[in-house]
Amino acid sequence: MQFAANAAPPRNMADLAVRRAIALYAAQTWGVAAAEIQKLAHDPLELVTRAVQPVLWLLLFGEVMAQIRGVAPGNLRYLDFLAAGILAQSCLFVAIFYGISAIWERDLGVLQRYLVSPAPRSALVMGKALSAGVRALSQAVIVYLLAVILHVGIRFNPLAMIGVVGVIILGSALFSTFSLIIACIVKTRERFMGIGQVLTMPVFFASNAIYPLSLMPAWLRAISRANPLTYEVDALRDLMLAAGRTEYGLLADFGILLGATLMLTAIAGRMYGRMGF
Amino acid sequence: MLMPDALSSETVVEVRDLTRRFGDLVAVDQVSLTVGRSEIFGLMGPNGAGKSTLIRMLTTLLPPTSGAATVAGYDVVRQPAEVRRQLGYVPQLLSADGSLTGYENLLLSARLYGIPRKERAERIARALARMDLAGAANHLVAHYSGGMIRRLEIAQSLLHRPKVLFLDEPTVGLDPAAREIVWHRLLDLRESFQTTMIVTTHRMDEIDEYCHRVALIDRGRIVATGTPAELKAGIGPGATLDDVFIRLVGAHDDHETEGEYGAVRRERRAAQKHG
Numbered sequence: 001m002q003f004a005a006n007a008a009p010p011r012n013m014a015d016l017a018v019r020r021a022i023a024l025y026a027a028q029t030w031g032v033a034a035a036e037i038q039k040l041a042h043d044p045l046e047l048v049t050r051a052v053q054p055v056l057w058l059l060l061f062g063e064v065m066a067q068i069r070g071v072a073p074g075n076l077r078y079l080d081f082l083a084a085g086i087l088a089q090s091c092l093f094v095a096i097f098y099g100i101s102a103i104w105e106r107d108l109g110v111l112q113r114y115l116v117s118p119a120p121r122s123a124l125v126m127g128k129a130l131s132a133g134v135r136a137l138s139q140a141v142i143v144y145l146l147a148v149i150l151h152v153g154i155r156f157n158p159l160a161m162i163g164v165v166g167v168i169i170l171g172s173a174l175f176s177t178f179s180l181i182i183a184c185i186v187k188t189r190e191r192f193m194g195i196g197q198v199l200t201m202p203v204f205f206a207s208n209a210i211y212p213l214s215l216m217p218a219w220l221r222a223i224s225r226a227n228p229l230t231y232e233v234d235a236l237r238d239l240m241l242a243a244g245r246t247e248y249g250l251l252a253d254f255g256i257l258l259g260a261t262l263m264l265t266a267i268a269g270r271m272y273g274r275m276g277f
Numbered sequence: 278m279l280m281p282d283a284l285s286s287e288t289v290v291e292v293r294d295l296t297r298r299f300g301d302l303v304a305v306d307q308v309s310l311t312v313g314r315s316e317i318f319g320l321m322g323p324n325g326a327g328k329s330t331l332i333r334m335l336t337t338l339l340p341p342t343s344g345a346a347t348v349a350g351y352d353v354v355r356q357p358a359e360v361r362r363q364l365g366y367v368p369q370l371l372s373a374d375g376s377l378t379g380y381e382n383l384l385l386s387a388r389l390y391g392i393p394r395k396e397r398a399e400r401i402a403r404a405l406a407r408m409d410l411a412g413a414a415n416h417l418v419a420h421y422s423g424g425m426i427r428r429l430e431i432a433q434s435l436l437h438r439p440k441v442l443f444l445d446e447p448t449v450g451l452d453p454a455a456r457e458i459v460w461h462r463l464l465d466l467r468e469s470f471q472t473t474m475i476v477t478t479h480r481m482d483e484i485d486e487y488c489h490r491v492a493l494i495d496r497g498r499i500v501a502t503g504t505p506a507e508l509k510a511g512i513g514p515g516a517t518l519d520d521v522f523i524r525l526v527g528a529h530d531d532h533e534t535e536g537e538y539g540a541v542r543r544e545r546r547a548a549q550k551h552g
């Protein structure tokens with residue numbers, strides 16, 4: 001936007017209008033995300049309490065399951081295998097919380113304020129999704145710390161770690177938007193609690209988060225292949241672990257996560273306005 | 278310079294046969310009205326009469342079943358994005374976020390309304406000063422009093438200088454002193470920016486004192502409209518707005534409406550938070 005004032009005029013007015021529209025859309029999306037991050041900064045305790053779950057999974061479930069041989073594929077230790085799955089899981093749980101928070105904002109009246117603003121609904125949804133990603137990053141810090149303590153073979157390559165950040169933001173955006181769509185349908189907290197539980201568990205168990213697809217019966221494997229969480233975990237295993245290898249290829253993983261996120265954002269953008277009814 | 282009470286003839290809000298059904302219930306039934314520039318227009322009527330539903334349609338939160346309405350010349354159904362740019366809305370419920378500071382709330386509004394980065398700081402500072410909140414800018418809104426929250430909400434709905442401000446029970450749950458401060462700030466704004474205001478309230482004294490015209494709504498229909506003086510004169514000499522209300526609406530409070538339990542629950546919860 002700055003260039004218009006002092007640089008040479010752009011080639012045509014349409015070009016300028018498009019740039020302005022994109023800058024505005026980005027500012028609106030960022031505004032929503034920034035507000036969520038500010039809230040987190042005012043009350044960071046939430047992040048600590050959220051850390052309990054991954055700790056339990058890795059310490060209790062992980063240590064016991066590690067005794068069984070042949071769960072993790074190849075030469076991967078089970079705890080290494082599990083660490084990436086638990087990182088994806090804690091991001092999933094952060095993201096699923098966004099539906100309840102949207103219903104909460106609706107009951108409070110804060111949501112109506114978003115909806116009477118000229119910001120496109122999809123920008124509002126994307127802002128929320130982005131903030132889910134930032135929230136989930138704090139989980140990554142905790143899981144990484146824990147993984148180091150448990151001697152998980154972490155891949156400390158800076159590029160790979162940037163990749164992890166990307167996967168976490170995308171995956172969290174995907175599932176928070178999914179959660180938002182559910183919230184738009186059920187509209188009350190009570191109903192969401194019931195459905196949220198019913199949906200989170202299958203998404204988690206019908207994936208490669210805690211065991212490989214090769215151990216599954218064919219029908220469950222088919223469901224897991226259609227589950228975006230599987231691709232999130234697959235990418236994380238490759239990028240997070242020194243000994244981890246992607247099964248589907250990073251390009252496919254990122255492509256599927258990005259495609260699903262954009263599709264769900266488009267759907268949520270259409271439905272979000274109905275929360276104002 | 279505009280005289281404080283100068284009303285221009287320019288129409289800012291125009292409503293024609295606007296109707297909204299919820300299943301069998303007709304919440305708003307063929308309502309028509311026009312509101313001019315810098316006019317303060319009151320909506321009164323019993324709970325569940327359709328006031329909030331009407332406002333939700335005019336603010337594009339709820340699509341009408343039939344009829345049409347324009348805000349600042351834009352159609353609420355066909356041009357919702359343009360309408361949203363022209364309006365400010367202070368809902369009955371809380372719209373300020375308690376887990377953010379006053380400044381952060383205004384920053385969020387500034388970004389949503391696309392106020393250029395260079396102007397943000399100055400506009401936010403001015404809005405805070407105007408609403409006497411400069412000293413509390415960096416405090417969490419959760420610690421604000423009810424009157425402060427209302428003033429912050431007015432500030433955030435005015436950052437983009439809307440042509441029309443919709444206020445749904447702006448003084449509910451406030452003590453008399455806080456109510457007066459809120460109204461004086463609103464009058465101030467109207468004088469500075471010729472803002473049109475559409476206000477719902479249950480308080481007849483506020484309508485008498487601050488509204489140029491008022492519509493009495495009952496069971497989704499407008500049963501009377503005019504200046505407060507005209508409505509009172511229509512009932513008889515010495516009549517009050519309470520008399521107007523009781524005569525025209527009657528004492529029926531036995532109508533069952535869809536979702537009123539929820540509305541009352543929210544209203545009381547909002548009142549509790551503001552109080």
